[in-house]
Amino acid sequence: MHSAKKRSKVGGAAAFVGAVIMTLLGPVTNASAGELPCDGHTDYLKIVVHGAASDNWNGTRCFAGPKTAGRVEGWLDEISTGNNVVQIEDINGTYTDFAKWTWTVFPNRPPHIHYVYIY
Template sequence: MLLSSTRFVRSAVVSFVAAASLTMAVPGNAYAIDHIECRGGENFLKIWSHSGGRQSVDCYANKGRTGFGSWWVDKISTGNNDLIYYDVNGDSVRINRWTEITFPHRPPQVRDIEIL
């Protein structure tokens, strides 16, 4: 009886350690948003922006959130991505996939972007 109880406890401890190891090795909220090269014909998130006299066109792929450096956004093409941008005033704005939007008069100053 004591031997079977010891085996049960040992088995339970080994199972717990294995589960804990997997939980630590594969976090549930790890996303890998990627800043990628813009290519014509692709359906990536594409953002045209400016700051300090410089202009930029940036493309992103994969789910996640990243800083955008508080640049002023002139145009967004979401491609096949749902997007939330977070501006420097603390507002968040969701833009659905397959949407193209321009900001000719009052562009938002964007702190972070998130692909859903």
Template sequence: MISRTKRIARSMVVAAAATVTVTMAMPAGNAFAIDHVECRGGENFLKIWSHLDGRSSVDCYANKGRIGFGSWWVDRISTGNNDLVYYDVNGDSVRVNRWTDITFPSRPPKVRDIEIL
């Protein structure tokens, strides 16, 4: 007969092995936490100038992830230290590399979502 101490120890080892197996089998998910942040001079945030229905806006974003942009017309993008993909209302996606400042004076895109890579 197995002693009580050995049974407890064996149960703990089996539980630990099961935990490790489940942890290894689960896919590692990426935590996407894009944030709308306050625009501040000297920061390398993604910065987007846009307009819609007579209103204009300047918005800044930080951290990896994807967020809805409300189908606003984009006049200018400064990517800072972020690689960006924007998705327009026509279903196209456009990648803009970090350290890029681009303006759209005559035909601005109407952007549905933005994603920091």
């Protein structure tokens, strides 16, 4: 039979370990998920979006690393993959792959995208 006292010690230990990990590694945020300032880098994934569900997704954003860039839900005006293999998921669930070093502009009929993935 487990006592409440024993369970609280286990819960307290788990919370302590979590606090230590967060102190050493820092919190997981969008910035740590691969978003970086563009600063003229051509090797990053660069997307230009308008009409996004969240205002902070509108404009030009850059990402690097094999992680999900995130949920966009906006119109993709431009994509430059840099040194990244990228896949976009449009709002209808269709996936489109982009190879490394691909630059595509959608001047007339931009795709309405849901997610951007970096592989």
